[in-house]
Amino acid sequence: MITLTDIAYVRSGVEDLQGAVRFASEIVGLEVVDSDEPGVAHLRADARGHCLTFVQGRSGVISSGFTVAGPEALAEAETELEKQGLLVERGDRAGARSRGVSEYIAFDDPFGNRVELAAAQFRSADPVRLTRGAGITEFGHLCLDAPDVHEAYRFWSTTFNARVSDWVGDGACLMRIDPVHHKLAVFRGEEAALCHINFQVDSLDDLMRNWHFLVDQGVEIVMGPGRHPTSGSVFLYFRGPENLTYEYAVGGRLIEDDSAWTPRVFDLEQPSSIDMWRGPVAPTTRQRQLPQTVPAATS
Ligand SMILES: O=C/C=C/C(C(=O)O)=C(/O)C(=O)O
Numbered sequence: 648m649i650t651l652t653d654i655a656y657v658r659s660g661v662e663d664l665q666g667a668v669r670f671a672s673e674i675v676g677l678e679v680v681d682s683d684e685p686g687v688a689h690l691r692a693d694a695r696g697h698c699l700t701f702v703q704g705r706s707g708v709i710s711s712g713f714t715v716a717g718p719e720a721l722a723e724a725e726t727e728l729e730k731q732g733l734l735v736e737r738g739d740r741a742g743a744r745s746r747g748v749s750e751y752i753a754f755d756d757p758f759g760n761r762v763e764l765a766a767a768q769f770r771s772a773d774p775v776r777l778t779r780g781a782g783i784t785e786f787g788h789l790c791l792d793a794p795d796v797h798e799a800y801r802f803w804s805t806t807f808n809a810r811v812s813d814w815v816g817d818g819a820c821l822m823r824i825d826p827v828h829h830k831l832a833v834f835r836g837e838e839a840a841l842c843h844i845n846f847q848v849d850s851l852d853d854l855m856r857n858w859h860f861l862v863d864q865g866v867e868i869v870m871g872p873g874r875h876p877t878s879g880s881v882f883l884y885f886r887g888p889e890n891l892t893y894e895y896a897v898g899g900r901l902i903e904d905d906s907a908w909t910p911r912v913f914d915l916e917q918p919s920s921i922d923m924w925r926g927p928v929a930p931t932t933r934q935r936q937l938p939q940t941v942p943a944a945t946s
Pocket residue numbers: 788790815819821832845875876877878879880882894896899920921
């Protein structure tokens with residue numbers, strides 16, 4: 648089993664590089680990192696050198712990167728994946744440099760999502776300089792699409808150390824690789840794709856200020872503000888250029904003791920399974936069944 652130590656980055660192809668960078672920096676708030684690569688832009692949210700890369704070209708996710716413990720673990724992972732019959736490519740020096748990692752390998756998950764494993768992701772000692780006061784604290788998780796979330800779970804939980812934290816019916820599988828409720832989510836979708844990329848913010852005030860800012864900027868709000876019963880985080884999903892969906896979230900449960908946690912299965916048909924603030928506020932059935940008051944008998 649391959650042990651993933653963290654999420655590392657998302658690389659996405661964009662037709663309008665300037666537009667994507669402008670949105671990710673001036674609207675989302677990420678810091679633009681210097682890049683000497685023509686047609687490539689890197690953005691930063693936390694101590695990682697960068698966590699989001701846009702590459703001028705065909706629109707759509709290129710790859711999602713994770714880290715393993717080091718070069719030996721990477722070599723073992725390469726062997727393990729090849730044993731499973733997966734076609735594994737070892738990245739070259741230029742590719743590693745562009746990813747801000749020491750070395751990496753790449754393969755497709757069973758659905759065609761391009762996944763990369765890196766031996767080490769470079770950290771930056773420079774303080775993060777967000778482009779606006781969005782309150783972003785970290786690149787929190789990434790969510791992939793797959794036609795069968797159970798099959799996806801089987802892949803991630805047998806090939807890797809992913810454990811399921813919660814399910815939303817057959818629609819979503821939320822997996823952890825450390826105590827954070829999920830660093831990797833898989834949503835049911837017709838084909839391989841990046842469902843969204845999450846950035847944690849420091850406070851509820853940050854999230855709500857961001858909401859007003861996005862609305863004032865005319866950004867498409869996809870969902871929220873709301874609260875996930877799964878992680879418990881308060882969320883806000885919004886659409887950026889070329890259909891890249893971002894999520895701000897605040898909070899979220901930690902699962903420190905695997906043995907004490909039992910994954911729950913929320914009903915995909917219930918709106919409150921995605922947003923617990925959408926639960927029924929109408930009178931409960933008990934009140935509806937209260938006997939009608941009987942008019943006083945007329946004498
Ligand atoms: O309906 C599921 C939503 C899950 C969460 C969460 O619980 O935080 C996400 O953020 C997600 O799907 O990525």
